[in-house]
Amino acid sequence: PMTRDELVGRLKKALKDKRFRHVLRVEQTAIDLARKNNVDIEKASIAGLCHDYAKQRPDSDFIAEIKKKGLDPLLLDYGNAIWHGVVGAELIKDELGIWDEDILNAVRHHTTGAPVMTKLEQVIYMADYIEPGRDFAGVNKARIITAANLQAGVAYQTKHTLAYLIANDKPVYPKTIDTYNAWVPQYE
Template sequence: MGYTREELMAAISAGMPAKRWQHVEGVMESAVILAKRYGGDPEKADLAALLHDLAKFWPIDEQEAIIRDNDLNTELLAYDKQLLHAEVGAFIARWDYGVGDQEVLDAVRYHTSGRIGMTLLDKIVCLADYIEPGRNFPGVERIRELAETSLDDALIAGFDSTISFLLEKHKVIFPMTVLARNDLIQNKTE
């Protein structure tokens, strides 16, 4: 990787509002705590959390173009535009910031949707994004409580919350999120 942690932090924070940067810092803190609690790699958790929203505030048309022009997951284009930044972020982390660790890149890529067969790092970053201290949505306290004793149960509750929210708003649900939730239930490791 061609950037120091401090250089990455400066570059990424410059591309988002201060409130979003506070969120990223909260996800970094939460990811390191979860990694230590569940036997993950705190350095990888910190890096993936740092990178997870790097494209969040890029123009949607630019994100769509990156996905189309680089043979990324075009299925995302048919769903909520909030999903795009994860795929684009993983791509940019590799090509613009020189991150070569596929596990870190995948944790960035799947932090919004989840996936079947989530790795420990995938789970940590996804859950940290749900429970970071700045998050305030109905049910977040319960998810935080579950995260104290079960990574899988907390993540299932997070996916349940997202799916319920989308159902209430009559929005389409990205199938991979449902599949990730089901896979967690069927293969709970705790």
């Protein structure tokens, strides 16, 4: 297995500087949330570092991987926003040799969430949203809620992301709606 330094080196090569610095902040935020929520710190570090590994790959790489792995053909109707997590997890397995399914699911679900998420998946979903470089209306509220209760943070992000997508006429991936139905009516 790779050391953290080797993994950081792979990420530095795969990403432009701005995105690389984001993944380092997500790693640190994920480690903080993992400590508070009794989640494996090493898995939080690896998943935080890897979550956007595929973000800057060309569409053709994702399309080839969807076909190679026989992933849901409905994915072809979406784009990088959805692919870099779901399909990115397959590229991480192939190229970085990370096989831990909890880590891979944290990457798969970091953009859309999922109706059922492990604590590690919740930690990565939230760390990506509230890392200290994020600056959007509501991010401070999201930080305060998440510090108090990880699951309430998941519900908050899920609600606000769906509202943002609808307000901006963006296509909504079905799993994003499934996540909303599973998390928001019970926590908000």
